[in-house]
Each structure stands twice: as C-alpha cells, then as structure tokens.
Amino acid sequence: MAPLKPGTQAPEFKLPSTPDQKVALSEFRGKNVVLVFYPADWSPVCGDQLALYSELSGEFEKLNATVVGISVDGVWSHIAFAKDRKYRLSLLSDFEPKGETARTYGVYRERDGVSERALFVIDGDGIIRWSYVSHVGINPGADGILKALEEIQS
Amino acid sequence: MKSRLQSGGDLILPVGERDHRQGGMGALATLVEYGDYQCEHCGAAYSFIKEAQRVLGEDLLFIFRNFPLTGAHPFAALAAEAAEAAGSQGRFWEMHDLLYENQDNLGEALVVKAAQELRLDSRQFIADLQNRKFKGRVREDFMSGVRSGVSGTPGFFINGSKYMGPWDGKHLIAALKSASHNKEGDSYAVR
Numbered sequence: 001m002a003p004l005k006p007g008t009q010a011p012e013f014k015l016p017s018t019p020d021q022k023v024a025l026s027e028f029r030g031k032n033v034v035l036v037f038y039p040a041d042w043s044p045v046c047g048d049q050l051a052l053y054s055e056l057s058g059e060f061e062k063l064n065a066t067v068v069g070i071s072v073d074g075v076w077s078h079i080a081f082a083k084d085r086k087y088r089l090s091l092l093s094d095f096e097p098k099g100e101t102a103r104t105y106g107v108y109r110e111r112d113g114v115s116e117r118a119l120f121v122i123d124g125d126g127i128i129r130w131s132y133v134s135h136v137g138i139n140p141g142a143d144g145i146l147k148a149l150e151e152i153q154s
Numbered sequence: 155m156k157s158r159l160q161s162g163g164d165l166i167l168p169v170g171e172r173d174h175r176q177g178g179m180g181a182l183a184t185l186v187e188y189g190d191y192q193c194e195h196c197g198a199a200y201s202f203i204k205e206a207q208r209v210l211g212e213d214l215l216f217i218f219r220n221f222p223l224t225g226a227h228p229f230a231a232l233a234a235e236a237a238e239a240a241g242s243q244g245r246f247w248e249m250h251d252l253l254y255e256n257q258d259n260l261g262e263a264l265v266v267k268a269a270q271e272l273r274l275d276s277r278q279f280i281a282d283l284q285n286r287k288f289k290g291r292v293r294e295d296f297m298s299g300v301r302s303g304v305s306g307t308p309g310f311f312i313n314g315s316k317y318m319g320p321w322d323g324k325h326l327i328a329a330l331k332s333a334s335h336n337k338e339g340d341s342y343a344v345r
Contacts, residue, residue, distance in 0.1 A: 048306035051226050051306075054225050055223055055225060059297075085226060086226070088225070140305065141300065141305035142300050
C-alpha cells in the first residue's frame with residue numbers, strides 16, 4: 001500500500017470528532033489542512049508529536065491551516081486523551097469501518113490494525129501538496145509541515 | 155564569525171552571541187540542548203550533561219535553548235522565562251541548575267525563592283515575569299528548534315548535527331568524544 005502522492009486530490013472523508021459530531025474534509029475548503037495519521041492514543045511518541053503540533057497552533061493558523069489528528073481509536077478515547085494532554089487540535093476517529101480513511105490514503109498497516117505515522121498537507125482546493133510517512137516509532141517533527149505550508153502560501 | 159561549528163548539519167540557528175553558553179567557542183565538541191524545565195527526561199539529561207562536562211572539561215561547549223511544551227507542562231513557560239530573567243541579571247546557569255535540581259517542586263513559589271537565593275533584584279525579576287518580557291525570546295528558541303527538526307525534548311545537536319542516539323552519560327560522552335576527535339586537526343579558527 002503506497003501513500004497518496006502530492007498532486008493527488010485528497011479523498012473526502014467524514015469522521016466523528018465527538019460522539020455526536022462529524023467533520024468532513026470538504027468543510028475545510030479554502031483552508032489548508034494538515035492530516036496527522038498516528039497509530040494510537042496514549043502511546044508516548046504520538047503524545048509528543050501531537051503536543052508539538054498543539055504548541056504550534058498559532059503558527060499553523062498564520063499559515064491558514066488546521067491540524068487534524070486521525071487514528072483508529074474511538075471518540076471516547078480521543079476525548080479523554082485530548083483533555084489529559086490539553087491539546088489544541090481536533091482528533092478524528094477512523095473507527096468504523098476501522099481504518100477506512102487511512103486505507104484510502106494508503107497509510108493503513110493491515111497487520112497491526114493501525115495507521116502509519118503519516119502526514120498529509122492539503123491545500124484549500126483539496127489537493128495533496130506534501131506527504132510524509134515516518135517510522136512508526138519516530139516523531140517526524142513539524143519542520144516539513146511548516147515548509148510545505150509556506151510553499152502553498154507563497 | 156563563521157566556523158565549522160556553526161554551519162553544516164541541521165541546526166539552523168547557529169551557536170552565537172545570543173546563546174547561554176558553558177565553555178569556550180573554540181571547544182572541540184559543541185552540545186546544544188533544546189530542553190523543557192518540566193520535562194522529566196530533561197531532568198535526567200541534566201545530570202548526564204553535568205557528567206559529560208566533568209569528563210570533557212574544556213573540550214566541551216554546552217548551550218541550552220528553551221523548548222517548553224506548555225500543554226503537557228503547565229510550569230514550563232514560567233520556568234523558561236525565569237531562567238531568561240535570571241540570565242538578564244547574569245545568573246542564567248545558576249537558575250537553570252536550581253530549576254532542574256528542584257524539578258519536582260516547579261512553580262511560582264520555587265522561582266521566587268530561587269531568585270532570592272541567587273540574590274537577584276527580585277522586583278525586577280518578578281516584573282519581568284509578570285510582563286512576560288522573555289516570552290518572545292523563549293519562543294524564538296522554540297521555533298529555531300522546530301525548524302531544526304526538534305520533535306520532543308530533550309533534543310540534542312552535536313557540532314551542529316542532530317544527535318539521535320541514546321543520551322545517558324556513557325553514550326553521550328562517547329558521542330561527544332568521537333565528535334571532538336573528528337574535529338581535532340581541523341584548522342578552523344574560532345575564539
């Protein structure tokens with residue numbers, strides 16, 4: 001399974017952010033979106049990665065971007081996780097059918113039942129402009145995302 | 155001033171005048187840490203760095219830059235700004251040490267007490283914290299780390315290159331020694 005490449009139209013999805021709210025990619029038209037696929041809530045590397053993006057929420061806003069985390073965890077896990085870590089970003093639940101969105105983006109790990117640690121930067125027209133799949137155990141940081149967003153904005 | 159310590163590798167903000175430094179600019183090995191005063195891993199790294207400084211002596215230049223993750227660590231920004239405020243009164247490293255040595259009790263009371271202990275101008279110190287005078291500088295550190303690929307703390311750079319290896323005393327010292335051996339015989343001149 002290969003991750004979708006830059007230049008590709010980002011596949012639409014509609015995923016729960018809370019027990020009674022769903023978020024669709026198309027709602028962000030006109031805005032840049034950073035999709036952060038990560039394997040699981042609560043695992044230490046993810047925590048650091050999302051903490052970093054949360055810390056950078058002001059920078060992302062300046063670059064007209066919204067950061068969205070996506071994992072196969074259920075909404076209740078996401079809510080508890082985001083509250084515990086005081087994240088300033090929304091977490092979407094790719095829970096049912098499990099990993100469907102990760103699959104359409106080419107970043108689902110069938111054998112492990114979780115997604116890769118993958119980043120997609122999508123522009124306001126819904127086109128993937130940059131993507132990156134990191135080793136599952138390695139936090140990819142934010143420099144690549146910021147560079148991709150700056151390129152879109154320039 | 156341009157030197158090989160400051161170019162190459164992936165540290166985008168070169169070591170320079172704005173940095174808090176321990177050691178001379180001509181040292182064979184330069185260690186830059188991006189750290190958070192409330193991060194327990196950084197607390198552990200603090201002792202390993204002290205150990206490395208004892209072993210390497212003048213061969214090591216150590217630089218600390220702030221990388222507070224404030225969502226996870228409610229006192230990280232306060233502590234970073236307190237160290238900078240102490241730094242503006244010439245006592246950065248003393249405050250740095252006190253913060254890490256009392257990491258379990260981090261908070262407003264601790265920084266105020268530390269300022270008294272260090273005989274800082276307390277009124278100035280407290281005013282600087284209240285006015286968030288060093289917020290911008292701390293953010294500058296943070297963003298330079300983000301741009302250099304720091305993804306969590308502690309983030310290390312040895313002679314300008316990101317160091318991804320284990321950073322317990324033994325490994326850190328070995329990495330620094332090997333970096334300094336690579337430098338030996340280089341003819342770059344720095345003061």
